[in-house]
Amino acid sequence: MASDQNTGAEVILYAESPAGTRTILFKGVNEQTGPGGSPDGAQATVKANELPRMPPGKVLLTGGVKIIPAVKLKVADGVDASDCVFNIPVTDVNGHLKYLSTADLGISTDLPASTPASQISDLGTGYELSNGEKLVLGGIDGSQGATYFMSVENDTA
Secondary structure: OOEEEOOOOEEEEEEEOOOOOEEEEEEEEHHHHOOOOOHHHOOOOOOHHHOOEEOOOOOOEEOOOEEEEEEEOOOOEEEOHHHOEEEEEEEEOOOOEEEEEOOOOOEOOOEEEEEOOOOEEEOEOOEEOOOOOEEEEOOEEOOEEEEOEEEOEEEOO
16 A cells, blocks of 8 residues: 655664563664655665664674564554565674564554554564574674664555
């Protein structure tokens, strides 16, 4: 479906421990985390020099921890999960960079148009690190932080 970016929404990535304790790994404004948005579920900005960059984080994530994507809307609105696009870098302890996609993060939760502003809502089930897996959010690509893209969209059609 055609969509429009949720203007001013705050995009949040949490680390959730097996006990349910959450730590904020990342916060950013939707227009900056996903320049141009992702209408129809396609990432609008694809040139690396136009994407934001995320250096390696300081929190080491280990097996059993989940990376949970969430959103805090600026105005009452909905979210169309099928149009959201997430492509976030993570780095293992050996320095290997990989990307977690919308599917990896389990983003499949539509939020109704009546979702109130300032309410923090999970966008999906998250990515659970397997036993023995150790990652940090972000990474190095060349001499700079790794590029990323996160866009939260509403349904306009």
